[in-house]
Amino acid sequence: MSSMVNGKKAAQYLRTSKAPFLTRVKESEQDKFAQQAVAKAQDAQWVKREAARQELGNWEQWRDLGEQIRQHVIRYLPDYLEEFSDNVEKRGGHVFFAQTDDEAAQYIKQIAIEKKAKHVVKSKSMVTSEINLDPTLMTVPGLEVLETDLAEFILEEDDWDQPTHLVFPALHKNREQVRQVFEKKLGYKGDNDPQHMARFSRKVLRKHFLEADMGITGCNFAVADTGMINLVTNEGNADLAMCIPKTQVVVMGMERLVPTMKEAETMDNMLARSAVGQKLTSYLTYTAPRTGQESDGPDDFYVVILDNGRSNALGTVFEPILQCIRCASCLNVCPIYRHIGGHGYGSIYPGPVGSVLSPVLDGGYDDFGDLPYACSLCAACTATCPVKIPLHQLMIEHRRIMMDDQSQANLIDDTVMRVMGLGTGHSSLFRTALGVDHTMLTPISKKQPETAKNLFASDRHVEWMPFVFGGWTKVRDLPDPPKHGQNFRSWFAHHKKEQQA
Amino acid sequence: MKVVIFSTCVVDLMFPNVGKAMVEVLERFGCDTYLPKEQICCAQPTFNSGYVKESMQVMRNEVDALLSVDADYIVGPAGSCVNMLKELPFHLRADPVYAAKAQTMADKTYEFSQFLYRVLGVLDAGAELDAVATYHRSCHMTRLLGERTSPFVLLGHVKGLTMVPLPHIENCCGFGGMFSMKEPEISKQMVDEKVNDVLSTKASVLISCDPGCLMNIGGRFNRRGEKITIMHLAEVLNHNVDMSRVKYVEGRSAGDGAVSSVRAAKEEGALV
Ligand code: SF4
Numbered sequence: 079m080s081s082m083v084n085g086k087k088a089a090q091y092l093r094t095s096k097a098p099f100l101t102r103v104k105e106s107e108q109d110k111f112a113q114q115a116v117a118k119a120q121d122a123q124w125v126k127r128e129a130a131r132q133e134l135g136n137w138e139q140w141r142d143l144g145e146q147i148r149q150h151v152i153r154y155l156p157d158y159l160e161e162f163s164d165n166v167e168k169r170g171g172h173v174f175f176a177q178t179d180d181e182a183a184q185y186i187k188q189i190a191i192e193k194k195a196k197h198v199v200k201s202k203s204m205v206t207s208e209i210n211l212d213p214t215l216m217t218v219p220g221l222e223v224l225e226t227d228l229a230e231f232i233l234e235e236d237d238w239d240q241p242t243h244l245v246f247p248a249l250h251k252n253r254e255q256v257r258q259v260f261e262k263k264l265g266y267k268g269d270n271d272p273q274h275m276a277r278f279s280r281k282v283l284r285k286h287f288l289e290a291d292m293g294i295t296g297c298n299f300a301v302a303d304t305g306m307i308n309l310v311t312n313e314g315n316a317d318l319a320m321c322i323p324k325t326q327v328v329v330m331g332m333e334r335l336v337p338t339m340k341e342a343e344t345m346d347n348m349l350a351r352s353a354v355g356q357k358l359t360s361y362l363t364y365t366a367p368r369t370g371q372e373s374d375g376p377d378d379f380y381v382v383i384l385d386n387g388r389s390n391a392l393g394t395v396f397e398p399i400l401q402c403i404r405c406a407s408c409l410n411v412c413p414i415y416r417h418i419g420g421h422g423y424g425s426i427y428p429g430p431v432g433s434v435l436s437p438v439l440d441g442g443y444d445d446f447g448d449l450p451y452a453c454s455l456c457a458a459c460t461a462t463c464p465v466k467i468p469l470h471q472l473m474i475e476h477r478r479i480m481m482d483d484q485s486q487a488n489l490i491d492d493t494v495m496r497v498m499g500l501g502t503g504h505s506s507l508f509r510t511a512l513g514v515d516h517t518m519l520t521p522i523s524k525k526q527p528e529t530a531k532n533l534f535a536s537d538r539h540v541e542w543m544p545f546v547f548g549g550w551t552k553v554r555d556l557p558d559p560p561k562h563g564q565n566f567r568s569w570f571a572h573h574k575k576e577q578q579a
Numbered sequence: 580m581k582v583v584i585f586s587t588c589v590v591d592l593m594f595p596n597v598g599k600a601m602v603e604v605l606e607r608f609g610c611d612t613y614l615p616k617e618q619i620c621c622a623q624p625t626f627n628s629g630y631v632k633e634s635m636q637v638m639r640n641e642v643d644a645l646l647s648v649d650a651d652y653i654v655g656p657a658g659s660c661v662n663m664l665k666e667l668p669f670h671l672r673a674d675p676v677y678a679a680k681a682q683t684m685a686d687k688t689y690e691f692s693q694f695l696y697r698v699l700g701v702l703d704a705g706a707e708l709d710a711v712a713t714y715h716r717s718c719h720m721t722r723l724l725g726e727r728t729s730p731f732v733l734l735g736h737v738k739g740l741t742m743v744p745l746p747h748i749e750n751c752c753g754f755g756g757m758f759s760m761k762e763p764e765i766s767k768q769m770v771d772e773k774v775n776d777v778l779s780t781k782a783s784v785l786i787s788c789d790p791g792c793l794m795n796i797g798g799r800f801n802r803r804g805e806k807i808t809i810m811h812l813a814e815v816l817n818h819n820v821d822m823s824r825v826k827y828v829e830g831r832s833a834g835d836g837a838v839s840s841v842r843a844a845k846e847e848g849a850l851v
Contacts, residue, residue: 103764124749413751417768452762454755454769455627456718477629495625495757499633502588502620503640509616512591533797533809535595541802549760553767554798557593566591566598570584570614573602 088178089387089439091210092446094240095424099448106422112242112250116419119249123410126355127462134351144348145466147341148401151333155392155400158302158335159383165305171367171379175332179209182382186294186327187214189380190221193325195292201309201316202227203296204244204404205329205384207426208439211294212238224286226315231279232256235263242420242428244406245353250419283315293323293376297330298403299345300381303338306366307381310346312354314361326365326376332383333400339364345403352405352464387439395475396438401465402431408459408469414452423449430459430469434476443480450476491546513562528555535560582610583648585655585664585688588620589790597790600813601656601691607820608699610654618644621663626670628757638667639674642681645688652698653688656813658720658788659756661690665724690720692788692812696729700831703736707819712784712810713745713777715752717792730788730812737815738824743780747772754795770799777807784808786815 095102106112131137151158163173176182190198198215200206200223212223212234225234229248233239236259241247248256253270260266260275264282268274295316299308307328309316320326336342342364350358368375391397409415409429420428425436425446433449440446450473459469480486481495501507528534538558543551550556562568582605590598602612622637641664645653655661665688667681695701714730721727734742753759753769773796777785785807787793797809 100764107764107768121747411749413753413769414765416750417765417772451758452765454718454751454753454758454762454766456751456755457722458718458749458751461722474627474629474631477627478631479629481629482632495628495630496633499625499630499637502622502625503633503636505617505619505640505644508588508619528801529804529806530797530801531806531808532596532814533793533801535593539798539801546757546760549763549766550798552763553759553770553802554795555801556798557794559592560595564595566586566595567614567616569595569599570602573599 088385088441089208091179091208092425092427092436092439094426095421097424099424099452102422102424103418106418109250109419109421111252112419112421113417115249115252117416119246120410120416123355123407127352127407127410130351130355130357133357134347140344140348141464141466143344144403144464145401147336147344148403148465149398151335151337152392152397152400155333155335158337159332162300162302162305162335163381163383165303166367166379166381167305169305169367169369169379171305171381173381173383175383175385176209177385179384179386182209182329182384182386183211183214185382186211186329186380187218189325189327190215190218190292193292193378195325196220196222197286197290198223198292198294199226199287199290199319199323200224200230200294201296201311201319202230202247203294203329204241204426205296205331206294207241208386209329209384211329224283224290226283226287226319227311228276228279228313228315231283232259235259240421241426243409244404244427244429244431246406250421287318287322290319290323292325292327293319294327294329295319297328297334297381298349299336299342300330300334301337301339301342301364302335304366306339306364308336308342308346309363309365310349310359310361311363312356312360317361317363320363320365320376321374324376325378325380327380327382329382329384332385332388333402348464349403349405352403352407352462387441390441391438396434396472398467399431399434399438399472401467402435403465404431405464406431407462407464411458411462413454413456413458418452423452425449430473431467434467434469434472437476443476443484443486447480447486450480494546512565512567530555533557535564580610580652581648581650582612583645583650583653584612584614585645585653585661586614586618587655587657587660587790588624589660589794590656593794594790594811597656597811597813600811600817601654604695604704604813604817605654607822608695608701608704613648613650615644615647617647621660621667622670623660623663623756626663628761635671635674638671638681639677642667642671642677642684645684646680651687652694653684654691654694655688656691656788656811657790658690658717658724658726659791661688662719662724664688690724690726690729690788692729692733693724693726695816696732696828700828701825702732702828703824703826704733704816705820705822705824706816707738707740707821707824708784708815709739710784710808711741711743711782712786712815713743713780713782714748715745715773715777715785715787715789715792715796716748717787717789718751720788730786733812733816734786736826737818740815743782745780746776752792752796754789754792756791759795766795767799770795774799774803774805778805784810786810786812788812
C-alpha cells in the first residue's frame, strides 16, 4: 500500500493530534466528563438502535441485503462512477475526480474565487474535514465559511475544535462549555438550556443562510442512474445549504454510490436506524442540478469525487471497509471508544471503522499503527455493522501486515511472541513447560489473603511479570500456576487410573 | 458416547478446577472422556496478535491432536477458544490437507454449556448452589459462536441459586487475550467498569463460560481488594449434585446420545 499519488501524499489531514497514542489515552482518561458523555450516549443509543432494528423485523436479512448492495457497488465501482458522472453532466452539472485531499480542496477554492463567493455555508460532512476544506477556503480574502450543522457550528465557534464522533461530532462538549463558547464568540446572553441555545444558533444561522452564495454539502448516497445526491439529516440545515445558494458543491468519497433509488431507499432505512435509532431522519433529501422545468435548485452544480487513499483498499483484504455507510454504530458499541473517546484515536475517523480505515487511507502504519491494537477483538462492531464489514478481522489483518510482513514489533516482545508460537505449536515443548514445577514464579509470587476466591489454585498469586506480560500485572493479579502434580493433566491421568482400577 | 476434552492452554496452565469440573459433569451424563496429550492451544494468542505465519503450526497441531481419538464430539470449557476451533477451517482454507481435516474437527466441536443443553438436552444438571450470582457473557461466545442461551438455561435450573442481571452485559471485560497485556492503560478502564458493574449487583459469585475473562475480572477484583467468588459454569454445575433432580428438555432422556435436532445457536436472535 502506498498513498503517493503523482508524487503527492494522500490523506494528510486525517490526524487530529500530534500527541503519541498513550498520551492521548491518558488525556482521555482524565476527561471524566467526555467519558461519561460517551458512556451515556452509548447506553441510550443501544436501546434506541436495537428497538428501531427490531421494529423493522428480520434485521439479519436486512444486513445481508445491505452487504450485497454495497459489495456489488464496490465490485463494479468504475462502472457506477461513470454512469453517475454521465448523469450529473447530462443534467448540466460538473464532476471532478480528485485523487488527493489537496486536489479536491484547491478545486473547490478555485470555484469560490471564480464565483466571487463571500458567504459559504456548509452542512456536516466528514469528507470535507478529510480534505481540510474550511482552512483552505478561508485563505481566500473576504470569504467567510460557516458550519451549519449545530454540533459542527459549536466546534467552529470553539476555534475549530476537532470532532470526536461521526454522527455526534460535539459529543465531548457539555452544555455549559457550549454556553461559554456562545457567550464569548456570539454575545449569547441566555442560560445553558440546550433548547434555548439551539434556538439562538438557529437565528444566527438563518441570517447567514439567506445571504449565502455558495453551499457545500457532503453526500450520504449518490444515485448512479439518476445522477442525484441523497442527504440524510435531522436538522434540515443541509437542505437550506442546498436550496438557497446559487452555487452548489457536493463532496463525496468515491465509494458512496448506489445503483438506483431502490437501493438508496434500503440504505437510508438501515442508516437511520443504525445511526440514530430512528425509522427515518427528519430530513431526507434528493437533489441534482436544476433541469429545464424545475423551479428550484442551484444554477451551478459541482460534484467532487474523492479518492484520497480509498483505492488502496481495492482488490485487497481491506476492500470491505469501502462498504461503510458511516452510520457510526460501531463507535456506539465499541468498549474502547467508550473509554478513550474520539480524541484518543487521533484520527478524524475514530472507533472501529477509523482503526481499520485510517491506516488504509494513510497508506502505511506510521501515523495510525497503534489503532489496530487498540482493540480487544470483542467483535461488537462486526456484529452491529449494518453492511457486515468484518471489522475485528480487519484489525487482525492490519496486525498481520505489521508483524509478519513488516516485523514492526520491538525486539523483546517480538521474540516472546515468536517463542510463544513455537511453544504452542510443538506439543513436546508445551508439555515440558507444563512439566516444570512453576517454582520459577515462586520468588515473585506473594502469599496474601485473597479477596477473589476460587480463582487461585494455590494460595499464592503474582503481582509482577516481565516482558509484555508485565501489562497483565500492571492491572491485575495473576494466579500462581499449579504445581505439575496438581495441574489438570495430572489430575486427569490419575482420574483415569482410578476409573480403570 | 466418546468425547474428546479440548482442555485449552489456560485451563492446562492455570485452572485445574475448571477442567476437572467439566470432566466430572460430562461423565455424569454418560460421556467417555479422552484427553489427547498432544493438544496445546487454539492459536489465538499468536494469531490475534498478527503472528499469522507462526500460528499455522499451532493450528495444524491442534487439529491433529483433537482428531487423534476417534470421538463423537469435542468439548471445551471456553467459548472463545471453541469459536477459534470453529474458525480453523477458514484460517487453514489454503492448506490442501488441513482444510478438510479442520472442517471435520470443527463440525463436532462444542462449547461446554452448549453441549450439555443443545446436544445432551440437559435442562437441570442436578446441581445446587446457595448463592446470589451474576453472569459475565463473554464476547466471542456470544457474538462469534452465537451462543447466548445455554448458560442461562442451565443456571436457571440450579437449586438455591439466584441470578441477578449484570448491567452492561454486552460490554467486553477488557481481556481480549494479548490485548490485556499490550494495552493495560485501556484494558484497566474496561475491567474497572466491569468490576464496578459486578459490585453493583451485590452478587457474591461471578460466573462465566470463559476462563480468560474470569482470570481478568477476578485478578482485578483481587488487586482492588474487593470480594468475589469466581466460578466457571462447570464448577457451578458440579456443585452438590443430586442426580434425582436431573431434567432433560422435552422428548429427551438420559443416554439419548444421538442428536435429533441441534438447534442452531445463531438463529436465536440478532447478533448484538
Ligand atoms: S463500519 Fe459499519 S458500523 Fe461502522 S460506521 Fe461503517 S457502516 Fe457503520
